[in-house]
Amino acid sequence: DRPPSPVNVTVTQLKANSATVSWDVPEGDVVIGYAILQQRQDGQMQRFIREVNTTNRACVLWDLAEDADYIIQVQSIGLYGESQASKRVHFRTLKETDRLPSNSSNQGDITMEGLDKDRQLQTGEIIIIVAVLLMWAAVIALFCRQYDIIKDNDSNNNKEKTKPSSEHSTPERPTGGLLRSKKKSPSVNIIEV
Numbered sequence: 001d002r003p004p005s006p007v008n009v010t011v012t013q014l015k016a017n018s019a020t021v022s023w024d025v026p027e028g029d030v031v032i033g034y035a036i037l038q039q040r041q042d043g044q045m046q047r048f049i050r051e052v053n054t055t056n057r058a059c060v061l062w063d064l065a066e067d068a069d070y071i072i073q074v075q076s077i078g079l080y081g082e083s084q085a086s087k088r089v090h091f092r093t094l095k096e097t098d099r100l101p102s103n104s105s106n107q108g109d110i111t112m113e114g115l116d117k118d119r120q121l122q123t124g125e126i127i128i129i130v131a132v133l134l135m136w137a138a139v140i141a142l143f144c145r146q147y148d149i150i151k152d153n154d155s156n157n158n159k160e161k162t163k164p165s166s167e168h169s170t171p172e173r174p175t176g177g178l179l180r181s182k183k184k185s186p187s188v189n190i191i192e193v
Helices: 123-162
Strands: 007-012 019-024 033-040 046-052 058-061 069-078 089-092
Touching: 007 069, 007 089, 019 069, 033 058, 046 058
Parallel strands: none
Antiparallel strands: 007 019, 019 058, 033 046, 033 069, 069 089
């Protein structure tokens, strides 16, 4: 059940200290990540890059030595293991003095070219986002519930204020001619301790 090896491994956007490697995965296979073995041909440096929970089919290689030969191989990571390594791909980084043609729009561009702008969210990031959204939903639900309780209490109090109770009101006709209820005198309870 291991996935097949990546195909069409290519190196693009070569610079003095970076390059982009890209590849294809045969259709129909479940691939959840990749692994890249990068090594200098003179054997002085070897790097293993492993990325899971991604559908990306490209990776930027950084901190490469200027004017050096490299070999890379790519493996697909599936649900049940890793594929065999792809065919070896050789490339050579540029010299620092090598310039892009003057008509190129990338000349002098020091942006992080090749960083994946459409990067898929990692599982941990998704869990954090979902947890924060659930907490906000709980806070909003609690607020709405409290608001409804306060609103219900206010409307009950208003109904009691506007509806005179028959035992506390007696019709009187003071000079204005309007019905008024008798005012209760305030009561004071004294509790001895």
